[in-house]
Amino acid sequence: MRHRLRYLLLPLWAGALSAQETPPAPQQPPPTLEQRLEEVEKRNRELTERVRTLEEDLDLNRAAAEALAEDSDEGPGLGLTIRRGTIQATVQLFGDVGFEYQNPQEPDRGNAAFFFGGVNLFATAQVGEHFQVLNETVIKHREDVDQDRLVFDQERLWGSWIFSDPVYVKLGLEHGPISRWNRLYHHGRWLETTIERPMLARFETSGGFLPMHNSGLEAGGRLHPSIGRIDYVGVVSNGRGRTPDDPQKLSDSNDAKAFDLGVGFSPACVEGLRVGARFRYDVIAPDEPDREGSIRELIGGASVEYRSASWEMLGEWIYLENRDRHTGETYEHTSGYAQLGYRIDSRWTPYTRFDYRRMDKGDPYFEPLDRDLDRWEQLFGVRFELTRNAAIKLEFGFGRMEEREDSGVERDSYIRTGLQLSWVF
Amino acid sequence: MRAMRWVGLVIVLTSSTFLLGAGTRGFEGTPPPAPADKRVAVIVNEKNPVTDLSLADLRAILKLERQFWPNGRRVALFLRPGESAESRVLLDKVYKTSHEKLQKYWVSKLFAGEIPAKPSYVPTAEAAGSRVREGEGAVSVVLSTEVPKDVRVLSIDGRRPDHAEYALR
Numbered sequence: 001m002r003h004r005l006r007y008l009l010l011p012l013w014a015g016a017l018s019a020q021e022t023p024p025a026p027q028q029p030p031p032t033l034e035q036r037l038e039e040v041e042k043r044n045r046e047l048t049e050r051v052r053t054l055e056e057d058l059d060l061n062r063a064a065a066e067a068l069a070e071d072s073d074e075g076p077g078l079g080l081t082i083r084r085g086t087i088q089a090t091v092q093l094f095g096d097v098g099f100e101y102q103n104p105q106e107p108d109r110g111n112a113a114f115f116f117g118g119v120n121l122f123a124t125a126q127v128g129e130h131f132q133v134l135n136e137t138v139i140k141h142r143e144d145v146d147q148d149r150l151v152f153d154q155e156r157l158w159g160s161w162i163f164s165d166p167v168y169v170k171l172g173l174e175h176g177p178i179s180r181w182n183r184l185y186h187h188g189r190w191l192e193t194t195i196e197r198p199m200l201a202r203f204e205t206s207g208g209f210l211p212m213h214n215s216g217l218e219a220g221g222r223l224h225p226s227i228g229r230i231d232y233v234g235v236v237s238n239g240r241g242r243t244p245d246d247p248q249k250l251s252d253s254n255d256a257k258a259f260d261l262g263v264g265f266s267p268a269c270v271e272g273l274r275v276g277a278r279f280r281y282d283v284i285a286p287d288e289p290d291r292e293g294s295i296r297e298l299i300g301g302a303s304v305e306y307r308s309a310s311w312e313m314l315g316e317w318i319y320l321e322n323r324d325r326h327t328g329e330t331y332e333h334t335s336g337y338a339q340l341g342y343r344i345d346s347r348w349t350p351y352t353r354f355d356y357r358r359m360d361k362g363d364p365y366f367e368p369l370d371r372d373l374d375r376w377e378q379l380f381g382v383r384f385e386l387t388r389n390a391a392i393k394l395e396f397g398f399g400r401m402e403e404r405e406d407s408g409v410e411r412d413s414y415i416r417t418g419l420q421l422s423w424v425f
Numbered sequence: 426m427r428a429m430r431w432v433g434l435v436i437v438l439t440s441s442t443f444l445l446g447a448g449t450r451g452f453e454g455t456p457p458p459a460p461a462d463k464r465v466a467v468i469v470n471e472k473n474p475v476t477d478l479s480l481a482d483l484r485a486i487l488k489l490e491r492q493f494w495p496n497g498r499r500v501a502l503f504l505r506p507g508e509s510a511e512s513r514v515l516l517d518k519v520y521k522t523s524h525e526k527l528q529k530y531w532v533s534k535l536f537a538g539e540i541p542a543k544p545s546y547v548p549t550a551e552a553a554g555s556r557v558r559e560g561e562g563a564v565s566v567v568l569s570t571e572v573p574k575d576v577r578v579l580s581i582d583g584r585r586p587d588h589a590e591y592a593l594r
Contacts (some may be wrong), residue, residue: 081542088541090535092535092536124542126541126542129499129562132541156538158538160538162492164497165491183537186536186537188536191529191536224490224491229490268481271521308521309521309522343526346525388525388528
């Protein structure tokens, strides 16, 4: 203990002695003007360097903050956006899987089955201020190819030059404007409120009877008069193939082209309302020996939709007339649906839809694939937003449909229920 | 067959009535209330010839339904993050929807090929000013008390942000 105290006091004694022995410091001469200038310049260099470092840090922080802001607000999906020079590209992937039960079952199937909806590879890019390209490729199941085989299907591929708001020109493969649903949702099942598309918007290879794809030249635009917004589109395309399941994406079986016209109006006085009308003319090539004559096809349609923060209403009606130029017979078909959805709190959207199609029997274009059969369905469902990027939909539907038997066309009631998980990333 | 269709129609109407009755409380789909005493200024590049917009035209531009300025330059939209005061004013007065539904709206527009890219987001008023100064077609929104230098503030329906009846407040 005593030794420790001695060691502690030792520095104090040493300090006192050194203080007594230190001679007074000599008087320093005042710095000259040059020395002071040099000192100021040195200090200036240090401060300049310090400011530069701080500015670099600030830039880094700003960039990080901007990246953070974009990360938190880019919305559903990863929003993979690549910018380089005047090119800005966005990539998104959609997917869906599910389960379905139907009674009575479809031919050659059981009542219940899990299903693979599809994987949608979507990319679009803006090059400069006026040029845009878009690609949509879907990996999906095609009933007409094989019950259990997946195929790559090119759904959209086009380039568009946008001169200004009133005029754009688009060349390539695009979904046709004959159905509003078709142009709203394309193959993005996550975007659709329901599991299934309505009958008039089903694709050519999935039992649909309308042309959903156009391979051709499209022109259109938008006007903004004070009364609201007017949008319009016109298309010249290959038209339909010899059978309803051939969209002629790659070639054309005849020289006659299909013509589409569409117009929509969104009044300024009712935010979210849009009404539209569309028309199509096509001449379908003969399909010998089954069908000797060409078919002149006329389609007219109308749609109305209303969207607000909570409400979502969409309705369409289509009239289709096929005239067989060999027999002179005319066949008239109509189809329509009315869908209503209401968003409750942040996640739940119950919905309902009435859907029907009424077809003249014996249309030589539709009959070989049984697409001239009547059907109606009432649907109830609910959509639940699992996360910002994924939704679960549960549906129950019932209705009546016609089936072609050896004895002729028979009607039967059916029920179906389905569950779908869809997402975007 | 026809009778069954009518039955279906009745079911639709009945369910509609039920759904209408469900809307009795605040919904996520509705826009958040705009913060009190916050006024939002719409800023554009100084070379942009536009000085005034009607609220309807502004809505068309901010929803990218209108994508070109009168001088032919393409609109480049820079928005503020969803929780910012500027965003809340826009959701309430312009978009009339929630932030989540607005995000889905952009995905829908992009997927339909109606817009080539989703709008970009800027974290600060100064960053908004920087983007607007860089691009002739750029447009953004900032609080009227934080207007950056060297940008043009548009009047809406002929009213400046300090006007008592200014629309974006």
